[in-house]
Amino acid sequence: MTEQKKTTIVLFSGDYDKAMAAYIIANGAAAYDHEVTIFHTFWGLNALRKDEPIQSKKGFLEKMFGKMMPRGADKMGLSQMNFAGMGPKMIKHVMKKHQAMPLPELIDLAIEQDIKLIACTMTMDLLGLSQKELLEDVDYGGVAAYLGEAQDGQVNLFI
Amino acid sequence: MNTTKFLDAKGLACPMPIVRTKKAVKELEAGDILEIHATDKGSVADLTAWAASGNHKVVDQQQESDVFKFWIQKG
Known part of the structure; x- marks a missing residue:
């Protein structure tokens, strides 16, 4: 058996097509x-949101962010030709x-294939997203968690 | 050819033919042959590259109208 290969992806975008x-x-x-490993940061975090509204204590700005951002992968828009x-x-x-x-379904398949989904906790704070708003199968971490995986990865992508 | 297992991947789009093939091959013993039928036009390049990377062998590959057929021997 050859050495275990690694792929790491940073999903920064919150567009349906790019996330796909x-x-x-x-x-x-x-x-x-x-x-x-897929490391979700900024708008990419929205791919991990549950589709139902979740009550949590938030400030005004955080509430606005929560309302304006897509609630889950299915609600995301396209990067081109979104046409409202x-x-x-x-x-x-x-x-x-x-x-x-x-x-x-691709996200479900990823979970089934034991792909590690990491949510960036710093940007979660910025966008006012709490852990209970995200899917259960998500791990939490910061830049070091990503780099730890990426430094011995053969494929590293930023999308 | 002595096919051990058959995988119908017709109609499936990328990345499903590879995902299903990987699952099917996992259940086989080394030397066993998996027959795959796919309609995804990328599957010729995809399955060939996938097999080479995992040290599996594409024993035969044919095309019948728009169905691509593969016989992959587990390495």
């Missing part, structure tokens, strides 16, 4: 027997036709 690319690469890398929400509807229709996996 990140999760497709992650799932592909897991199929390549890589140990895979019509774009995602259209692309999901086309994806169905081509049997491409929707983002929420």
Whole structure:
């Protein structure tokens, strides 16, 4: 058996299409027997949000952030041709036709394939996101947690 | 050819053919042969690269209309 290979991805973007690319690469890398970590920071954290509203004590700005940001992967917009929400509807229709996996299912598959999903706690604070608003299968960490995985990774991506 | 196992990946889009193939190969013994049918046009490049990386061997590969067929021997 050769040495365990590693893939690490920083998901910074909160766009449906970019997150989809990140999760497709992650799932592909897991199929390549890589140990895979996706480090979610800034807008990428929204991919990990639960889709139901969750009560938590927040300040005014944090509440506004929580309201304005997409609640979960399925609600994210496109980086191009979003057309005020019509774009995602259209692309999901086309994806169905081509049997491409929707983002929420890609995330489920990632969890099933033991891909490590890390949420950046510093940006969670900035955006006012609490742990109970994110999926159960998420680990928490900072830049060192990411670097610890990335420094012996063969594939490192920033999306 | 002595196929040990058959995987129908027709209609599946990237990355599913590779994900399913990996799962199927995991359940086989070294030397066993997995037959895969896929329709994803990227699967020719994908499965060939995947097999090479995992030291598996693509014993045969054929195309019938728009179905790509692969026989991969576990390494």
